[in-house]
Amino acid sequence: MKSFKVIFLLMFAPLQFAAAEMIVPAPPVIKVSSYIVMDFNSGNILLEKNMEKKLPPASLTKIMTVYVVASELVNGKISLEDEVLVSEKAWRTVGSRMFVEVGKKIKLEELLHGVIIQSGNDASVALAEHVSGTEGVFADLMNKHADRIGMINSHFVNSTGLPNPENYTTSNDMAKLAQALIRDYPELYSLHKIKEYSFNGIKQNNRNILLWRDRSVDGIKTGHTKEAGYCLVASAVRDGMRLISVVMGADGKNARAKNSQAILNYGFRFFETHKLYSVGDLIATAKIWKAEIDTVNLSINKNLYITIPRGQYEKLEPIVEVEKLIMAPVSQGDQKGVLNIMLKDKNIKTVPLFALSSVAKGNVFDRLKDEVYLLFE
Numbered sequence: 001m002k003s004f005k006v007i008f009l010l011m012f013a014p015l016q017f018a019a020a021e022m023i024v025p026a027p028p029v030i031k032v033s034s035y036i037v038m039d040f041n042s043g044n045i046l047l048e049k050n051m052e053k054k055l056p057p058a059s060l061t062k063i064m065t066v067y068v069v070a071s072e073l074v075n076g077k078i079s080l081e082d083e084v085l086v087s088e089k090a091w092r093t094v095g096s097r098m099f100v101e102v103g104k105k106i107k108l109e110e111l112l113h114g115v116i117i118q119s120g121n122d123a124s125v126a127l128a129e130h131v132s133g134t135e136g137v138f139a140d141l142m143n144k145h146a147d148r149i150g151m152i153n154s155h156f157v158n159s160t161g162l163p164n165p166e167n168y169t170t171s172n173d174m175a176k177l178a179q180a181l182i183r184d185y186p187e188l189y190s191l192h193k194i195k196e197y198s199f200n201g202i203k204q205n206n207r208n209i210l211l212w213r214d215r216s217v218d219g220i221k222t223g224h225t226k227e228a229g230y231c232l233v234a235s236a237v238r239d240g241m242r243l244i245s246v247v248m249g250a251d252g253k254n255a256r257a258k259n260s261q262a263i264l265n266y267g268f269r270f271f272e273t274h275k276l277y278s279v280g281d282l283i284a285t286a287k288i289w290k291a292e293i294d295t296v297n298l299s300i301n302k303n304l305y306i307t308i309p310r311g312q313y314e315k316l317e318p319i320v321e322v323e324k325l326i327m328a329p330v331s332q333g334d335q336k337g338v339l340n341i342m343l344k345d346k347n348i349k350t351v352p353l354f355a356l357s358s359v360a361k362g363n364v365f366d367r368l369k370d371e372v373y374l375l376f377e
Contacts, residue, residue: 024270024309030259033229033249034171037267040179040235040242041275042305046267051172054153055248058223059096059119060169060231061161063177064142065127066116069108070185071145072131080109082130089135090125095162098123099200110199112188117197118204119222121160128159135159146173149180163227171246178220178233178244192219209257210234214264222256230256236264243267270310276318276341277304283339283353284320289374290367291328291359298322298337298353306341306349317342320353325374330359 027047034050045051072078083105091102098120100106108130114123128138135158142156151173157166182189195212196205207222216236223231229249236243245264250256277283277300284298298320308316322337330336337353361367 027266028262030247030262031251031255032247032259035247035259035263036171036175036245037263038175038179038244039267039271039273039305039307040182040244041303042273042307043179044273044307045172045175046243046271046307047263048171051175052153052170054168054170056163056225056228057154057156057161057167057169057174058225058228058231059121059161060174060221060223060233060248061156061159061167062115062119062124062223063174063181063221063233064146064156065124065138065159066112066188067177067181067185068138068141068145069112069127069131070181070188073188074185078108078131080107080112082108084108084111084126084130086122086126087129090122090129093121093125093160093162095121095160097121099202100126101200113191113194113197114199116191116221117194117206118199119207121162124159146177149176151176161223161225161228163225171248174233174246174248175244178235178246181220182235182242182244189219192221193217207253208232208234209253210236210260213257214261217264224253232256232260234260234264236268238268241268241273271307272310272313273305273307274313275303275305276316277339279303280356282356283318284322284337286322286326286336288326288328288330288359290362290371291330292362293359296326296330296336296359297356299356300339300351301333301354302351304339304341304349304351308343308348312343315343322353328359328361330355332356332358 034053036048036051037046086100086102086104088102096119098114098118100122111123111127114120128135132138139156146154154169154173157164210217216238219235220233231248234245245260247256247260282297285295288296319340326336334355335352339351339353340347341349
């Protein structure tokens with residue numbers, strides 16, 4: 001393990017108005033199997049219940065189906081203009097339907113609308129078969145993406161979420177998936193706010209009734225089976241702050257919406273998110289030995305957001321720790337320290353610090369001089 005020492009106390013720019021400290025009450029009590037509220041930018045979990053409990057995902061599975069299709073679109077393997085042939089298997093798939101017809105060719109873009117807005121199981125299977133040949137191979141793709149995203153407690157065996165003992169997820173994993181979809185494929189995510197869609201002369205409403213109840217909500221997906229109960233992954237943006245909520249195992253359509261609204265309101269009311277640093281910001285300058293120059297500049301490789309209780313921003317203290325002895329050469333991107341974000345003497349976030357540029361070894365004189373100095377040091 002690398003040895004570090006504290007070298008800097010950094011200061012944030014002061015707020016224009018000092019916010020009074022807010023008392024954060026206990027979260028609302030809701031009757032569900034599992035729930036979570038996550039901040040989209042920071043990834044901080046604001047509240048949760050049984051967030052790692054493995055549960056049937058029902059049609060929340062289709063978020064991953066859409067994610068896989070989006071990945072294939074971006075990689076140029078398929079196109080929105082593709083004509084997708086509807087198989088008998090897709091046509092016969094039970095549950096919620098887009099009402100496709102067997103043997104017909106349907107534009108891929110239409111099928112995406114059918115999955116996202118109408119929650120069509122038939123459309124999901126048709127897309128899966130178009131992407132991978134069979135739904136089973138598509139499920140393997142789903143699991144590979146789940147592993148990459150960090151959904152360590154999820155497994156998919158179909159594209160629809162129809163009941164299967166090997167089809168399971170957690171509210172935490174679903175929040176991670178929603179975060180990835182919004183971040184990686186924002187254009188496709190924007191389809192989730194569409195309230196209705198018509199196909200074959202049949203108009204169906206989006207099952208996410210929060211789209212009608214709350215203007216800040218712009219997605220994302222409902223689910224229901226007897227085994228799973230009523231589920232909803234929702235996302236909303238208020239004053240630039242985006243939250244993601246997941247409710248699993250509610251006892252009705254209205255309950256899943258009401259409970260989701262309650263925990264979203266709680267998150268927005270009692271927490272705030274701040275962007276502390278951007279990629280490339282100079283965060284610290286550290287001494288480097290036996291180099292052609294005396295110092296190396298350090299920064300982060302991801303924008304740093306933090307979510308905290310409202311009124312606590314001025315109490316944040318960023319503390320930098322760097323390696324005790326940094327020796328040349330150093331390559332750009334080498335980790336040479338960490339940044340700790342402290343709140344009331346508690347470390348609430350630690351991120352690595354990397355060299356902003358490469359630093360070469362110094363000449364013979366530079367190296368000898370530092371060698372002598374270090375002997376006495």
